[in-house]
Amino acid sequence: MNPLIxxxxxxxxxxxxxEETIKSILNQTYKEFELLLIDDGCTDNTIKIIKKNRDExxxxxxxxxxxxxxxxxxxxxxxxxxKYIARMDSDDIMFKNRLKKQIExxxxxxxIALVGSRAIFFYDDLKFIKKKSKKFKSQSEIRTELLxxxxxxxxxxxxxxxxxxxxxxxxxxxxxxxxxxxxxVDLLLDNSFxxxxxxxxxxxxxxxxxxxxxxxxKKEPKKIIYSKLFKKLNISFTDEELGIHYEIDRMYGxxxxxxSLKEKEKWLSKLLISLKKLNLIEPxxxxxxxxxxxxxxxxxxxxxxxxxxxxxxxxxxxxxxxFLLMSIYRDxxxxxxxxxxxxRS
Numbered sequence: 001m002n003p004l005i006x007x008x009x010x011x012x013x014x015x016x017x018x019e020e021t022i023k024s025i026l027n028q029t030y031k032e033f034e035l036l037l038i039d040d041g042c043t044d045n046t047i048k049i050i051k052k053n054r055d056e057x058x059x060x061x062x063x064x065x066x067x068x069x070x071x072x073x074x075x076x077x078x079x080x081x082x083k084y085i086a087r088m089d090s091d092d093i094m095f096k097n098r099l100k101k102q103i104e105x106x107x108x109x110x111x112i113a114l115v116g117s118r119a120i121f122f123y124d125d126l127k128f129i130k131k132k133s134k135k136f137k138s139q140s141e142i143r144t145e146l147l148x149x150x151x152x153x154x155x156x157x158x159x160x161x162x163x164x165x166x167x168x169x170x171x172x173x174x175x176x177x178x179x180x181x182x183x184x185v186d187l188l189l190d191n192s193f194x195x196x197x198x199x200x201x202x203x204x205x206x207x208x209x210x211x212x213x214x215x216x217x218k219k220e221p222k223k224i225i226y227s228k229l230f231k232k233l234n235i236s237f238t239d240e241e242l243g244i245h246y247e248i249d250r251m252y253g254x255x256x257x258x259x260s261l262k263e264k265e266k267w268l269s270k271l272l273i274s275l276k277k278l279n280l281i282e283p284x285x286x287x288x289x290x291x292x293x294x295x296x297x298x299x300x301x302x303x304x305x306x307x308x309x310x311x312x313x314x315x316x317x318x319x320x321x322x323f324l325l326m327s328i329y330r331d332x333x334x335x336x337x338x339x340x341x342x343x344r345s
Contacts, residue, residue: 030099037050087156113187119156138285182221244267
């Protein structure tokens with residue numbers, strides 16, 4: 001008899017944290033699952049450490065050669081025996097009741113394709129620095145966030161496998177990173193989903209992990225994702241507008257800005273008009289998110305007058321003094337991030 005859940009976890013040279021991760025999975029309060037590990041050509045002691053756990057629920061599939069995370073995930077989807085696929089990364093930690101909480105939702109709510117959760121982010125070697133992920137109020141809010149970023153924490157999700165197979169939805173193998181964001185674009189615009197307000201994983205931020213990929217390496221995958229998203233929503237765009245959107249998305253840490261604030265406002269205004277024509281997201285949901293996004297862009301580029309004269313000011317009114325305080329707060333966060341980077345080096 002097949003288990004209801006497959007915990008899918010590709011692994012590659014993860015010896016530093018794999019033992020802690022494996023224990024957090026095997027110690028779940030819900031016991032009926034298979035742990036499907038895709039060995040993507042490990043050359044360290046990862047597999048040896050895993051095999052110390054003599055648990056029949058562990059299934060190891062070895063790739064003939066290193067094929068990368070995206071292809072390994074797709075291989076895992078095809079091989080998974082579970083009705084539901086729970087994603088996990090090889091350096092994160094499950095809370096004991098994660099699988100139980102999520103399977104209860106999917107077993108009760110048959111129309112839901114995916115259930116996720118909140119997470120606590122922590123630095124690998126600075127564990128005293130922690131941050132809880134954002135709380136979302138609705139599907140519409142998350143769908144709006146998909147226009148600009150990836151709001152769903154990949155290793156927190158459990159997905160109904162039948163929805164993936166029925167709709168031929170897999171990770172886009174053209175994406176070497178941001179695979180999850182690409183999957184959400186294919187899956188979440190047409191299917192119901194639910195993000196639990198509970199924290200069910202500890203999400204590790206490492207210097208070499210996916211979260212550490214540079215902005216330059218993320219540029220092309222992000223453009224592929226946004227291009228696919230706009231086409232799916234029937235929103236027309238030019239290559240230049242795609243570049244503007246990417247700059248809005250990745251504004252943090254950019255040293256030079258190719259496009260002006262007026263060009264960014266014009267593009268966001270066009271997106272607003274396009275979204276109003278759709279029934280997918282309510283205006284009362286997406287208009288404040290757009291206003292906040294443009295406010296963040298103006299804060300980053302240090303220009304209050306551009307925000308004050310924009311169409312978004314009526315949505316979120318900010319005085320010049322408050323704008324200054326927000327800028328100071330933004331600078332302090334940037335300083336802390338730099339300090340953390342120094343401490344970790």
